[in-house]
Amino acid sequence: MQDVSLRRIARLFKAHRLRLAVVTGLIMASSVLGMASPFLLREVIDRALPRQDVTLLAWLVTGMVAVAAVTAALGVVQTWMSATVGQRVVHQLRIDVFTHLQRQSVAFFTRTRTGEIQSRITNDVGGVQSVVTSTAASITSNLTTAVASAIAMVALSWQLSLVSLIVLPPALHLSRRVAKMRKEITALRQTELADLNVTIEEGLSISGAQLSKTMGAGAALVERFRLSSTRLIDLQMRSQLAGRWRMATMSVIFAAIPAIIYLSAGLPPTAGTLSIGTLVAFTTLQAGLFRPLMGLLNVGVSLSTSKVLFGRIFEYLDLPVEVDDPAQPVELPDPVRGHLRFENVTFRYPGSRTAAIDNICLDVPAGTSLALVGETGSGKTTIGALIVRFHDPAAGRITIDGIDLRDLRLADLAGVVGMVSQETYLLHTTVRENLRYARPDATDAQIEQAARAAQIHDVIAGLPDGYDTVVGSRGHRFSGGEKQRIAIARTLLRDPRILVLDEATSALDTSTERAVQRAFDELARGRTTVTIAHRLSTVRDADQIVVVDRGRILEQGTHDTLISVGGRYAALTA
Known part of the structure; x- marks a missing residue:
């Protein structure tokens, strides 16, 4: 002290x-x-x-x-x-x-x-x-x-x-x-x-x-x-x-x-x-x-x-701010296209001797989808965390439409990139206020539209208090799948140009997962989407699939291409 x-x-x-x-x-x-x-x-x-x-x-x-x-x-x-x-x-x-x-x-x-x-x-x-x-x-x-x-x-x-x-x-x-x-x-x-x-x-x-x-x-x-x-x-x-x-x-x-x-x-x-x-x-x-x-x-x-x-x-x-707004922020072009690039990005967690990701290069054109697959601990989630700038890379840079994320205001970046993670967090307030947290000026109609897209509107409407139902501490009023869909609706309400889905359907049963996946497919049109998944059935139609292993890119291509190669991806699908 x-x-x-x-x-x-x-x-x-x-x-x-x-x-x-x-x-x-x-x-x-x-x-x-x-x-x-x-x-x-x-x-x-x-x-x-x-x-x-x-x-x-x-x-x-x-x-x-x-x-x-x-x-x-x-x-x-x-x-x-x-x-x-x-x-x-x-x-x-x-x-x-x-x-x-x-x-x-x-x-x-x-x-x-x-x-x-x-x-x-x-x-x-x-x-x-x-x-x-x-x-x-x-x-x-x-x-x-x-x-x-x-x-x-x-x-x-x-x-x-x-x-x-x-x-x-x-x-x-x-x-x-x-x-x-x-x-x-x-x-x-x-x-x-x-x-x-x-x-x-x-x-x-x-x-x-x-x-x-x-x-x-x-x-x-x-x-x-x-x-x-x-x-x-x-x-x-x-x-x-x-x-x-x-x-x-x-x-x-x-x-x-x-x-x-x-x-x-x-x-x-x-x-x-x-x-x-x-x-x-x-x-x-x-x-x-x-x-x-x-x-x-x-x-x-x-x-x-x-x-x-x-x-x-x-x-x-006096704590230093590790991830802060730049002294001279750069404005994103209007409209934002959503072209995402990783240029020789390396990141190491504090106290770790090995890099979580090492010399990663990715190019995700605007409006296309990227799927990251691999075993637990391979670095997939770290890549997603770097996109929303939970951390800054130790080397290399990440850009949106050619602009380094570190040159953008954090508020501007949050308005462009939306994330739904495998760990959902809901505030101890009503469903409506949980959704409006993402967009304070959202109308009731816009809130309902986002809930419909996430396949959760019927569940909310069936509650005695509807959208005014209190979700309880950390959302324990709802099941895991319902919480996940509320979180998805909350992110979609921001209408981001880039979506990062980190095991976003992991808590859903098979039938609900299909319904939410259809909603994602519809909403992903015109957006750049990065999907991190263990269930390979959810990424078959991605424009490009990247297999990550120990922080490095092992394979890269479409589903059909990677299957024909017969490498790690083919082994994961077997």
Whole structure:
């Protein structure tokens, strides 16, 4: 985890400089105005009461009430303004993290636990909320009050001021030690909290629940959750109690200072030099000084602790974007023809010593169909993933109508290339909204047309709520074949020029597969289609068939040509 500078944290408030300046002004005005109360109190004790001057007493008491009322009103306004700034900063920080993670490549989500990602956005950002909301105002308020109190104390008695400040060195030393303790505990606590989130996500998602029930692992999951929660409780308690005894000791010392002042005022060298009013006013100021001093020390501890959370947040914000929009994007021609080419493309997954695909060359003219066949792990799916730019090739280039995919905006590419994979994912919302996810402006008629083309309209129409039926978590309201056809309809709704079908009919029974295949055949007219399939019956009519083996092209040609050669393809069909 990286160490975060206070300067970087301060940059989060840059857009709110004017509002913070107003807050600072209000705090300073309130703190300075509050210093009038001890002096008014001194006048009450030393002048108004001994002289029984009712008029003066009334004015002094009125002044004390007015000071309290004005400072309270200023406090409400500055609290509202500082809280508004804090909430906006946290809101923007949460959006920035989510937006940046959305730009990450598929490889990032493959190697990162979902619960860990959720924890960074919710727990870590939420953890800094109180610090962001109140720290700036607290520092300004406490610092202004402390300075004003110190000046007023010196004005009353510089000798007693020196006595009051003897506790500062040990207080600073103790606060630094407490901050270090809490920083270490916070790092452990956030890691444990992320692990707890992972356990919740893995155990209570629909897929996790089904797995635990079929494996009889429910008791083990509960025990895992209990142990993680127990460790978290321990860390929370340690975080809350860290340094409490040390800070409590400082509170006792601070409380003893007034006694020392009274003793000093009564000693022979100083006896009679201070009026009772001055002594009362001084001790009032002294109490008002130690409160902001303790506040500043506690803020320092909280800020040091929050740097751990900021470090986890900035660690995600600093992640490099492996697959990003180009600095100078190129526009696709209008209309897009859909001519797809692989030119000596090589790709290796991170951490792998061998290439997933090696020196692949493909030419798929616009409107034609390409079928990729081969054994599991041969590299077929990787080729499909490169077409939709889940990854970028390590060597060579992939082009559409002569333009390198890396020169296109990701949004433009998504509008041209549509993919239906063997792993369908449906959102926990209605069928209609799942389909409209691909095209937010689609009309109900267009949605229904896409569903008919995917041979799923009759199934949806037969449901009690029709297209307004909620599909359930990950679409478990529907069978595998129904989910697959909904996913096909969703992709077709985008009307892409290039279709990538990665085992798109793998979850369908034979009769349904034939119906969907007829729909694909109709919709593929005028489109470039790349089909990845194990069932060779679905690719017999492709314009060209490529046999992939260990990341390389082994054979290439039409069905009849490859059968006549008697090579690997012929063996696969046997």
